[in-house]
Amino acid sequence: MKKRLKINGFIMFIAVVLAASFPAIFFHYKVEGIFEELTEVSGIALILLGQIFRVSARGFKSEHSQEGRSLIQGGPYALVRNPMYLGILLIGLGVVLMLFKWWVACIFLAVFITRYIVLIFKEEKKLLALFPEAYRDYCSRVPRILPRPATFVKGDISGYLPVKLSWLKREVGSILAVLFITIFIESRGDIKTKGLWAYAEEASAVLVTIILFVGLVVYLNKMTREGLKRDVSTKSKTI
Numbered sequence: 001m002k003k004r005l006k007i008n009g010f011i012m013f014i015a016v017v018l019a020a021s022f023p024a025i026f027f028h029y030k031v032e033g034i035f036e037e038l039t040e041v042s043g044i045a046l047i048l049l050g051q052i053f054r055v056s057a058r059g060f061k062s063e064h065s066q067e068g069r070s071l072i073q074g075g076p077y078a079l080v081r082n083p084m085y086l087g088i089l090l091i092g093l094g095v096v097l098m099l100f101k102w103w104v105a106c107i108f109l110a111v112f113i114t115r116y117i118v119l120i121f122k123e124e125k126k127l128l129a130l131f132p133e134a135y136r137d138y139c140s141r142v143p144r145i146l147p148r149p150a151t152f153v154k155g156d157i158s159g160y161l162p163v164k165l166s167w168l169k170r171e172v173g174s175i176l177a178v179l180f181i182t183i184f185i186e187s188r189g190d191i192k193t194k195g196l197w198a199y200a201e202e203a204s205a206v207l208v209t210i211i212l213f214v215g216l217v218v219y220l221n222k223m224t225r226e227g228l229k230r231d232v233s234t235k236s237k238t239i
Helices: 003-021 034-064 083-099 102-130 132-141 149-154 165-194 197-238
Strands: none
Touching: 003 102, 034 083, 034 165, 034 197, 083 102, 083 165, 102 132, 165 197
16 A cells, blocks of 8 residues: 555544544534535535546546656646645535534645645656656646636636546546535434434435536536547548
């Protein structure tokens, strides 16, 4: 097992132990109202958006990295230099919004920055050694982890987040696990005090968010396939 995974696993283990040992300190108490519903839907949306970034980044890298012999600059890597870490950030913030008190988000961000900034600097050093000129140019054009707002205004986001169903299949287990475990923990109070039927209204909002997520994935997959067809057509005309 990679050292990175061991450290991340240890951090998650400590976080789970602390939250389970002191639930009154970390978990928020459910308050009925529009703010609560918006917070939950926003949390789910961030989790799903983060998963799209992970799927797109891992899938695109696996098809274009050429075993580390080329510098990837397209797809999600044209939006930010570390789309995988951006996905993890969005997923973590989504979980915090759904389950924990607001100040836990500050702790999460502090841990995230402390942990991943070290990894990012190490990776950047390696890439700079492998691709000196190309990587310097790439860094001057693409932000490290947070996309520029102007990017979303200028063009179609599908160009930055290609998604293939084959990529999604490899990640579907982790996507569903994170989503359903988070929803179950968040809804445990409702289920215990009011029963499953009382949770139906809240679950409907969750379902709408998931449907929108599926629609976005289908759209991105369609645009990815059309982009590949255009590339093949262009190459055939050139030949």
